[in-house]
Amino acid sequence: MLIGGPLEFNPNLLSSEPLPDISLQMGYDKKNIYWARSGRSAISLVLETFREELSEGWLLLPDYQCWAVNSVFSSVKTKNISVTRKLILEDNALESSLKDPELKGVFLIDYFGLSNIESDISLIKNKRPDILVFVDAAQAFLSIVMNSDKYACADAIISSPRKFLPIPDGGLAIFPKQKIKSLDKAADNVAQQQNALFLSASSMRTARRSFQDDDPLIKDFESIYLKKFKEHNELFNNEINPISAFSFEVVKRIDLHALAKHRVKNFNFLKDSLISKKLDIVKPIFCDDSSPALVFPVRIKERKRDILRAYLQSKGIYCPVHWPMPEGKEFNLGLESKVLSGEILGFPIDQNCNTSTMSILLEEIHNFSKLS
Ligand SMILES: Cc1ncc(COP(=O)(O)O)c(C=O)c1O
DSSP: OOEESSOOOOGGGGSSOOOSOHHHHTTSOGGGEEEESSHHHHHHHHHHHTHHHHHTSEEEEESSSOGGGGGGGTTSOEEEEOBOTTSSBOHHHHHHHHTOTTEEEEEEEOGGGOSOTHHHHHHHHHHOTTSEEEEEETTOHHHHHHOTTTTTTSSEEEEOGGGTSSOSOOEEEEOTTSOOOOOOOOOOHHHHHHHHHHHHHHHHHHHHTTSOTTOTTHHHHHHHHHHHHHHHHHTOOSSOOBOOHHHHHHHTTSOHHHHHHHHHHHHHHHHHHHHHHOOTTEEESOSSOOOOOSSEEEEEOTTOHHHHHHHHHHTTEEOOOSOOOOTTOOOOOOHHHHHHHHHEEEEOOSTTOOHHHHHHHHHHHHHHHHHO
């Protein structure tokens, strides 16, 4: 049994006819959307598009972010702002940053597609109509699919469809108020290498599903495909590059609205179950919301996050951490972000999950609580 983890490509995905216009399915015209290689690639395009405006001051970034992405901002001056327990910007800190005339832009992150950042966008645009607002919706790709107006007042939105779909690569940069700069970059060698690594790792993971749980070969088999997924991941960089032709062909054939609805259903099931079961060590971060989120984010109390995660993994349930602090690197983090980084865990709610896989997850957390 495998629950969560990388989404595997299935060749049947290519058997249907492509949708006539995938950008329209996203609610935007082609001229406002750039399908990039990754979320990082999309951020680079946004920074490049507004280079002149940003060169005269600095950009405000939340201190809780994907650390692997940090280097993409090296071309601009940035300052960090702390987030609260609820993963929103600290009100007072935001108000005081907005008073600085050197502030040229704010980069807001919609964590998991659950942060309700629309009120921050309006506040910033009201108080400082002269500055740029960018939205990082890397974890909220399907929220845009469900509601294309979600961040309509922002100057640019980036996302990472590759996190939601069984594709080797895929990012998105949306410019709601202007046309994208014309870029005619052809797919390069890196895309081909990534496709090959992803497809072989993904087929091995699919094959792994039919192994018996006590098969002695599982360990070696897993270590081979995990190495391939790692190599694939390490090939992402900050360059502005288009999505590969292969990934785009797959995206064009996926019913994104159906996927979004499936995730909302899974999200609500897990939310209701966790509220009614009251598992002591598990504290949901967003209890009032409902969204086609990337995962169902919780805090694991009593310093048990890593042992619970290892226990679940031993049962074939893969829960990501967004984001562990990289070793040996010092980031200027607020207290809340440091604590969060040690407690947060994402329960899988992807398209391969359903009430039965989520019930297994809940059962295993219950078993873990009895053991520890
Ligand atoms: C919030 C956020 N922004 C941006 C990115 C970058 O996306 P990608 O990995 O597709 O470059 C990530 C990746 O994890 C992310 O979590």
